[in-house]
Amino acid sequence: MSETTPVSQASNRSAVTITYPSRPVASFSDQVKAIARKDLTAEFRTREVLAVTIPFGAVALLLVPLAVGTDTPLLQRIGTGMFWVVVAVFGVMVGMRRSGSDEGAPADALLLLGSDPAAVMTGHTLATTGLLLVFELLLLPVSIALYQPRIRGWWWLVPLLVLVAIGLGQLATLAGAVTASASVSTALVPLLVIPLAVPLLLAASQSMERLRQGSSIIGWLAVLLSTNLLLAITSVLAARPLRESPQ
Amino acid sequence: MPTPLVELTGVGVRLGNTPVLAGVSLSLAAGEVVGLVGANGSGKTTLLRLVATLLRPSAGQARVLGADLGSEERYQVRPRIALIGHQPALYAELSLQENSDFAAAIRGIHNGRAAEVIDLVGLAGARHRLAGACSHGMLRRAEFARALLLEPDLLLLDEAHAGLDPSAAGLVETVVRTVTARGGGAIVVSHEPNRIGAFVDRTELLDDGKLEALRP
Numbered sequence: 001m002s003e004t005t006p007v008s009q010a011s012n013r014s015a016v017t018i019t020y021p022s023r024p025v026a027s028f029s030d031q032v033k034a035i036a037r038k039d040l041t042a043e044f045r046t047r048e049v050l051a052v053t054i055p056f057g058a059v060a061l062l063l064v065p066l067a068v069g070t071d072t073p074l075l076q077r078i079g080t081g082m083f084w085v086v087v088a089v090f091g092v093m094v095g096m097r098r099s100g101s102d103e104g105a106p107a108d109a110l111l112l113l114g115s116d117p118a119a120v121m122t123g124h125t126l127a128t129t130g131l132l133l134v135f136e137l138l139l140l141p142v143s144i145a146l147y148q149p150r151i152r153g154w155w156w157l158v159p160l161l162v163l164v165a166i167g168l169g170q171l172a173t174l175a176g177a178v179t180a181s182a183s184v185s186t187a188l189v190p191l192l193v194i195p196l197a198v199p200l201l202l203a204a205s206q207s208m209e210r211l212r213q214g215s216s217i218i219g220w221l222a223v224l225l226s227t228n229l230l231l232a233i234t235s236v237l238a239a240r241p242l243r244e245s246p247q
Numbered sequence: 248m249p250t251p252l253v254e255l256t257g258v259g260v261r262l263g264n265t266p267v268l269a270g271v272s273l274s275l276a277a278g279e280v281v282g283l284v285g286a287n288g289s290g291k292t293t294l295l296r297l298v299a300t301l302l303r304p305s306a307g308q309a310r311v312l313g314a315d316l317g318s319e320e321r322y323q324v325r326p327r328i329a330l331i332g333h334q335p336a337l338y339a340e341l342s343l344q345e346n347s348d349f350a351a352a353i354r355g356i357h358n359g360r361a362a363e364v365i366d367l368v369g370l371a372g373a374r375h376r377l378a379g380a381c382s383h384g385m386l387r388r389a390e391f392a393r394a395l396l397l398e399p400d401l402l403l404l405d406e407a408h409a410g411l412d413p414s415a416a417g418l419v420e421t422v423v424r425t426v427t428a429r430g431g432g433a434i435v436v437s438h439e440p441n442r443i444g445a446f447v448d449r450t451e452l453l454d455d456g457k458l459e460a461l462r463p
Contacts, residue, residue, distance in 0.1 A: 023326035026355035042340035109336035114326030
């Protein structure tokens with residue numbers, strides 16, 4: 001859009017044409033920050049994730065040892081896998097929180113503010129990823145205490161946790177946008193996310209298995225990175241069509 | 248001839264398989280205020296959403312602020328349009344001030360106006376109250392504050408006076424006059440033509456998806 005846009009003169013309704021400045025909008029990164037800040041403020045107020053999802057995740061981790069008994073070798077073997085299953089399933093709930101997408105009048109207002117749908121999607125993803133990271137970091141000690149997994153090279157968990165959080169954050173945000181756009185129940189979000197989360201889940205659990213064996217996980221990290229890149233491209237390309245009214 | 252802000256010629260809109268508007272023609276000149284009345288379900292909100300570029304025409308020609316609504320040009324003019332609809336477009340978990348700040352942040356407005364406009368609409372004492380804890384009238388005022396902040400060229404008001412107490416009735420006219428004084432225009436939907444009669448230039452009746460002049 002040009003810097004100025006012709007608009008006809010108001011007061012005398014004559015044929016005089018004057019110009020008014022076009023309406024600038026914030027940069028892509030500022031829009032992303034504003035959306036993420038708004039989402040995190042809403043989460044801070046409602047505590048949907050911190051007060052509901054995280055405790056449920058911890059309880060889910062606790063139920064397995066109660067079910068299989070005190071078979072320590074078995075728990076050590078399945079512990080890492082259980083952690084990622086809980087992260088994937090309850091991570092979807094993090095993405096399904098109310099502030100994770102915009103619907104109705106606020107969504108229309110956001111469009112009319114001139115927001116870039118890709119920036120809105122990225123902002124939601126950023127907030128969801130941050131919350132998922134908190135979710136992972138709080139559940140990890142619970143998982144270690146309950147399952148006592150024997151892992152070498154704990155520092156590899158840093159990129160692993162971050163890449164899984166980014167992937168799940170993108171998937172959950174994308175699925176939330178799809179259900180909002182199609183006006184269908186958010187109950188569909190898990191059905192959309194869990195199958196698509198299989199590459200993330202597989203890469204994460206296989207990485208942990210290789211760490212248990214003391215092997216390199218570079219290959220699986222590359223799989224996670226590629227999956228995240230693919231999801232990022234899909235999110236940016238799908239953002240505009242998902243934001244517009246389907247009519 | 249000056250370019251109209253809104254120019255609809257034989258426009259139809261379908262929502263799914265349902266035709267909501269048919270053969271609607273409407274023109275809004277700069278500085279002009281058009282009132283729109285009609286029964287429930289006559290298509291008033293759909294017409295406003297079309298003009299707000301949130302819907303596309305299924306028939307006819309529609310141009311808003313020079314942009315063809317059938318094309319991607321409509322994305323470009325959105326920041327020049329303010330729509331105050333039935334439902335509050337505010338985030339319930341944010342305070343009124345935070346909602347205003349959020350709009351300013353998306354638009355890159357950093358001049359302190361986001362706080363000033365809250366005072367202008369009489370919400371200074373409630374600026375830190377969460378939107379979810381505000382009455383419908385207060386949310387309406389907050390939306391008028393946002394319209395003042397964004398300085399639109401085209402203001403669209405659905406049920407302009409809904410939820411506003413008598414002391415705030417003048418606010419509608421003030422906001423409309425602010426927009427038209429800058430060369431913008433407004434379309435004001437109301438169930439109460441008498442309340443908007445003082446500041447609209449003409450009133451159109453929308454009846455079963457078709458538009459006709461009510462008062463020249």
